[in-house]
Amino acid sequence: MTDNQQIQEDLRNLSKHSLNKEQKQRIILRLTSEESSIDRKLFIKPIFAVIFSFAVLSILVMTQYYGKDERNLTADQQEHEGIDFVAKEGENFVLADTKQEVIGIKGKVALLNTFQHFVAEDKRRVAKLMTFFWGDPAELVGKTYRVDAISTNNEEITLSEGKLGSALNSENAHVLHQYKPFPSEGKWKLSFYVEENLYEEFTLDVLPPFPKTKHYILMESPLEMNIDKESSINIESSWKDKKEIGVKLFDEKGKVVDQAIFKQDAMNYDASTGAEIYIFNGKLDFSKQEKWTLEIDGELTQSFSN
Structure with a gap:
């Protein structure tokens, strides 16, 4: 097995968490180029060529791995920390x-x-x-x-x-x-x-935005609701023909933990458009802090936390 083949084999056996396929390929290409240059110009003995190649490999691994980590850390910091307000x-x-x-x-x-x-x-x-x-x-x-x-x-x-x-x-x-x-x-x-x-x-x-479906939207945030006891909830809709709607509360595992019939009990006007909106009221029991999903009149909301 040639020296370069041995290096390629060593690269392939690196931990999957150290370098990705593209980074390994770039290192092999650079080593191949380096080896060709050495053979043509310097005529270094094989043992020294191997030592030199491994030294270059070590530097490239450190550059690729730690440089990648530093870039990712900076991106993660920006994503999670964002702007630091002084106000x-x-x-x-x-x-x-x-x-x-x-x-x-x-x-x-x-x-x-x-x-x-x-x-x-x-x-x-x-x-x-x-x-x-x-x-x-x-x-x-x-x-x-x-x-x-x-x-x-x-x-x-x-x-x-x-x-x-x-x-x-x-x-x-x-x-x-x-x-x-x-x-x-x-x-x-x-x-x-x-x-x-x-x-x-x-x-x-x-x-976070109110949980909603195509035709319904909650009027209170789940983060404002009581835990361990029933919460009175208002749901808004533009459907005037409905007098009552069925509402189911699903936990994170998809199990129905509560359900109720919400009845239309008020009519208001949209503050921004002036359109008529209808309010349905009922009670649901959010027994703990978790991720939930509501089914309102057969329509599902996205999952949300309370």
């Missing part, structure tokens, strides 16, 4: 005069916390928001504002823009406005600008 986390507090709960930065800016959480892709909870500003009224009232948002995955969106109105209560300016939906779940940083100058910013968490 403060939004604080929940109660306004002293109106007793309303808000989220934001005391003495600067805050959102009326009507629904407790924002939900990705949801238009309902951002259809009508109240934002309060504190500061010098002369530098706020009648001035232009803009609210930008960026996620840890580097998604950027302008949520709202317009002009600030005068105070309603103890704040110094306010605006009643509509946000664009957050496109994805996770941590987002909200930046509030007045006359194009950064006024304040804070972070908040956006929940």
Whole structure:
């Protein structure tokens, strides 16, 4: 067996976790080229050629293996860590005069916390928001504002823009406005600008999208539901002919753990389109934290966690 054949055999016997097929092939090609150059120009004795080849092999293995790991680690870090926000986390507090709960930065800016959480892709909870500003009224009232948002995955969106109105209560300016939906779940940083100058910013968490099917969508997030006792659940649909629907709850293994008949008990209007929507209400028991699937009137949602 030639030296090069021995090296190729050694490469093929490497652990499957060390180098992939393509990397091994590149090393063999480079060794073949190196060996040809040595034979033609240097006429090194066979024993030294073998030693030299193994030295090159070791360097190439280290470069391919550790270089690959370093690249993957960087990609994994970027995927899981994303942007490291330096802004403060939004604080929940109660306004002293109106007793309303808000989220934001005391003495600067805050959102009326009507629904407790924002939900990705949801238009309902951002259809009508109240934002309060504190500061010098002369530098706020009648001035232009803009609210930008960026996620840890580097998604950027302008949520709202317009002009600030005068105070309603103890704040110094306010605006009643509509946000664009957050496109994805996770941590987002909200930046509030007045006359194009950064006024304040804070972070908040956006929940995963509501479980939905083709014709139905939940009105509460599973992460907001009770564990170990029945939760009252509302399901929204545009189907007005249905008076009741069957709903089944499947666990991660596909076993039905609860089921109920949901009855139509209200009609509202879509805040963004004005279309009629029908609300079905019922109760389900999420007995523990797990991955679940709902079957609503014969239609399946994607799996979700509570």
